[in-house]
Amino acid sequence: MGEFSVDVDLDDAEKVNVLGVRREMRARTSSSMRPAAHRLASQAVLLRGPGDDRVGRQGQAPRLLGLLVEGFRRHIAPWLRLPLTFSANSLLHARPLKRHYDQQSTGAEGKYSVTTGEQQVDRRVVISDMPTPADSTPSVALDGPPVPPMARIMSYSPDDWEEFIREWATALEEDYFQIKRLGGAGDKGADIAAFKTPQQFEGPWDCFQAKHYDKPLSFGDAAKEILKVFVSTLEGAYTLPRSYQFLAPRGLSTQLNMLVSKPTTLRAKFLDRLVDGDALVKGLDKDAIEAVRTLVAGTAFSMFRSVEVQDALTTHSRTRWHASRFGTSLPDRSNSESPPEDYSPDETRYLQQLLAVYAERHPGTITTLDSVAAVPKMAKNLQRQRVRFFKAESLKAYSAGAVPPGTFEKLQEDIHAGVIDVADADHPDGFAKLNQVMMHVGSLDLSRHKLINVTEIEDRQGVCHQLSNDDRLTWVDET
Numbered sequence: 019m020g021e022f023s024v025d026v027d028l029d030d031a032e033k034v035n036v037l038g039v040r041r042e043m044r045a046r047t048s049s050s051m052r053p054a055a056h057r058l059a060s061q062a063v064l065l066r067g068p069g070d071d072r073v074g075r076q077g078q079a080p081r082l083l084g085l086l087v088e089g090f091r092r093h094i095a096p097w098l099r100l101p102l103t104f105s106a107n108s109l110l111h112a113r114p115l116k117r118h119y120d121q122q123s124t125g126a127e128g129k130y131s132v133t134t135g136e137q138q139v140d141r142r143v144v145i146s147d148m149p150t151p152a153d154s155t156p157s158v159a160l161d162g163p164p165v166p167p168m169a170r171i172m173s174y175s176p177d178d179w180e181e182f183i184r185e186w187a188t189a190l191e192e193d194y195f196q197i198k199r200l201g202g203a204g205d206k207g208a209d210i211a212a213f214k215t216p217q218q219f220e221g222p223w224d225c226f227q228a229k230h231y232d233k234p235l236s237f238g239d240a241a242k243e244i245l246k247v248f249v250s251t252l253e254g255a256y257t258l259p260r261s262y263q264f265l266a267p268r269g270l271s272t273q274l275n276m277l278v279s280k281p282t283t284l285r286a287k288f289l290d291r292l293v294d295g296d297a298l299v300k301g302l303d304k305d306a307i308e309a310v311r312t313l314v315a316g317t318a319f320s321m322f323r324s325v326e327v328q329d330a331l332t333t334h335s336r337t338r339w340h341a342s343r344f345g346t347s348l349p350d351r352s353n354s355e356s357p358p359e360d361y362s363p364d365e366t367r368y369l370q371q372l373l374a375v376y377a378e379r380h381p382g383t384i385t386t387l388d389s390v391a392a393v394p395k396m397a398k399n400l401q402r403q404r405v406r407f408f409k410a411e412s413l414k415a416y417s418a419g420a421v422p423p424g425t426f427e428k429l430q431e432d433i434h435a436g437v438i439d440v441a442d443a444d445h446p447d448g449f450a451k452l453n454q455v456m457m458h459v460g461s462l463d464l465s466r467h468k469l470i471n472v473t474e475i476e477d478r479q480g481v482c483h484q485l486s487n488d489d490r491l492t493w494v495d496e497t
Contacts (some may be wrong), residue, residue: 123135167331167344174214179230182334182343183210188224188242189336194224201228207246219256226263226325233273241291241298244322248310249302258317264324274324281319289314338419342468348420351472354412357404361387365407368486372403374494375448399425403483410480413473421468429467430458433481434490436462441491448494455482455491 090393116485138265174182180201187197187210194212209228215221217388227243229235244262251258264270270278277284292311299307334340341348361369367385376384376396384390417426445451459478464470485491 032386065487070109094272096386137232164345167346168327170344171327171331171449172231174267176228176230179265179267180228183226183228183330185339185343186265186330186334187212189333192224201476206250207243208250208256211259214260221257222260223256224261224263225259226265229264229266231266231268234268235266235274236271236278237274237287240264240270240322241288244288245298245310248313248317249306252309252313254308258313260321260323262322264322265327265330266324267327269327270324278322278324281322283313284322285319288319338417339422342419342422342425348468350474351413351416354409357401357408363409364403365487366491368403368407368483371425371486371493372400372452373451374496376400377449378494379449404478406476407483407487408480409474409476410478410484413469413477413480414484416472417469420472425468429464429469429473430481430484432464432467433459433462433478437482437491452493 141348165223171182180199184197184199187194190212192212193214196218197210197212199210200206206229208225209220210226212224212226213219213221214223223248229239229243231239243264247259247262260385264278275322277287287312292307292314293299294304294307299310302310318416327328334343335346340346373384373387373390374388376393380393380396383392384396387400390400414426437455437459441451441455443454456479459482460475462478464473464478467473482491486493
């Protein structure tokens with residue numbers, strides 16, 4: 019390509035092969051250390067003094083020369099409006115550029131000047147203060163440190179927080195008949211209700227109250243919610259819950275935490291607020307206040323509890339929503355079971371389709387699944403297909419506890435979309451079609467699916483048999 023010459027030492031221009039410089043540029047800019055720097059066209063290129071990144075006592079900078087050349091070409095030369103020439107066998111001269119090192123400068127930084135004609139830029143600078151050269155290769159990934167679950171929770175909306183608690187409740191060691199999210203206007207102080215029996219509000223149930231505030235939950239805030247429970251119970255909206263648990267991302271205030279830890283003290287303090295004229299009972303007449311006081315006095319306040327956020331996260335990690343919600347790794351997947359000797363009812367349709375494939379290849383010899391054993395090659399093929407089917411069934415069962423509902427079905431849909439054209443193409447026979455689809459499904463790009471991290475090739479192939487079970491794939495045209 020030619021050579022480039024620039025005066026680095028004030029004695030004579032150094033010559034550098036441009037092709038070599040470009041190689042050095044690639045290597046250095048891809049490194050995590052980029053010791054050279056450049057400014058935009060409105061500023062000068064400035065380097066540190068001797069001893070810095072192999073800058074010699076006389077100012078030589080052999081390791082930085084490549085970066086200097088590239089910075090000069092892109093930024094300084096246009097700014098100085100230098101008359102540059104270039105050809106395959108000529109030198110590209112930038113002789114008007116000069117720089118000197120001020121030995122009187124304090125520290126190890128030094129001072130450099132860029133001079134052309136009557137214009138001079140003179141400034142002390144530290145290399146680390148300069149902007150990093152832009153990477154010419156655009157990234158298709160969004161880089162950055164992962165956001166911890168606790169930090170994600172802090173940014174949730176009230177609706178997000180209620181949904182998180184509903185998910186969390188599904189992992190509690192309780193045999194709940196149903197868990198409902200009721201948060202919103204008219205919820206009677208019950209954001210999430212977990213019912214123990216089909217009688218729901220008329221039977222035993224637990225209440226989980228979501229409070230996503232920008233500060234710890236105070237006694238004043240909690241007292242309003244506690245009052246709602248007693249008033250709603252007296253109104254017949256529901257029976258008193260077995261437990262009433264507060265969940266707040268920033269926890270409870272110190273005062274409320276202490277009160278919840280001493281149920282009798284909490285009840286006494288709450289009763290102190292149940293008097294005519296107190297802001298807490300505004301809107302209640304004297305009879306209603308007295309009825310609430312009577313119910314409160316006979317209730318064990320140990321029903322009111324708090325759930326620590328870290329404990330809630332630990333419990334939530336056992337749910338099928340955790341990995342998707344917080345971007346964590348999926349739980350380990352256990353090995354799938356081997357196919358049983360006897361055919362199961364769940365295998366009926368895809369086995370019928372496989373039998374048609376084998377009978378087409380060996381008419382007269384293979385007429386039933388039991389007769390497949392007469393042709394060893396087909397018998398081995400049948401066993402492989404059954405292993406694949408059961409692996410896919412294992413993945414489906416795993417997904418029910420590891421990913422949100424519908425995740426596995428989306429994977430099935432994309433596999434179907436990826437192989438259907440191959441299946442619909444012309445093939446010599448059903449056996450050839452089966453093999454082509456089995457080979458092609460392994461090459462599909464399914465990287466966008468969360469389950470792909472725990473999915474093997476045989477799982478994909480087994481999904482094809484699940485689709486065959488539903489007649490969405492056929493191997494032999496039925497006439």
